[in-house]
Amino acid sequence: MPAASDSGSAQPSNLRYKRVILKLSGESLSAAGDRGISGAEVAQIAAQVKSALDTGCEIAVVIGGGNILRGAQFSGRTNSVQEATAHYMGMLATTINALALQDALEAAGCQTRVMSALSMDTICERFIRRRADRHLSKGRVVVLAAGIGSPFVTTDTAAAQRALELNADVVLKATRVDGVYSEDPEKNPHAVMYESLDYAEVMEKNLRVMDATAIALCREHGTPILVFNFNKEGNIVKAVAGESVGTWIGPKPAQ
Known part of the structure; x- marks a missing residue:
């Protein structure tokens, strides 16, 4: 199926999810064990998102910033940077990641919009729910x-919040492991x-x-979460198609 155009496109009748929120950590944009942004990693994610978009699914991406900075790393009274300030710094880090992902998505053939919860008019749009909804309906990938x-x-809570605002069918939580384990599988091979x-x-x-806030939001509104590698x-693509992959959290999906 060709990529969606500005005029929108018909969706397959067998599409499991009409609209999804894809939650990516900042670390997903860096090489394993590294920090910063890896062009190869970003391109690989963009290619997968393009394939998912070609199924007809509408995709909004919520991106983290931990590969650059985490606000929580400044917690404690001994730091010269106030924790609230550090959280705003972390929001700027997510915007850096969003711009990198936008360019990679467009190089892969996707139409995109970056929308920020903070005003940064020279580099991206301000998040407005109705505008974001319109972009998605036109087949654009919206990077939040x-x-x-x-x-x-x-940003996990942001993913849950945006899923509710944009009427997404599911939150897709992308990780580096296959799903949810009883323990950390990298530390305990028997998990x-x-x-x-x-x-x-x-x-x-x-x-x-x-x-916990993200889980509580999803629970209150019955929004399912799929955790996958x-x-x-x-x-x-398998995740947006509703195939059996990863760990499903929430109400059982309709057959």
């Missing part, structure tokens, strides 16, 4: 930067991966999938 524009709020969980289990077992070729 700066969280929700407030300190002490994670068990869950195929599905409900929101209460995630919180009761203290499974660090997303922060984006590093496996084709997994983003």
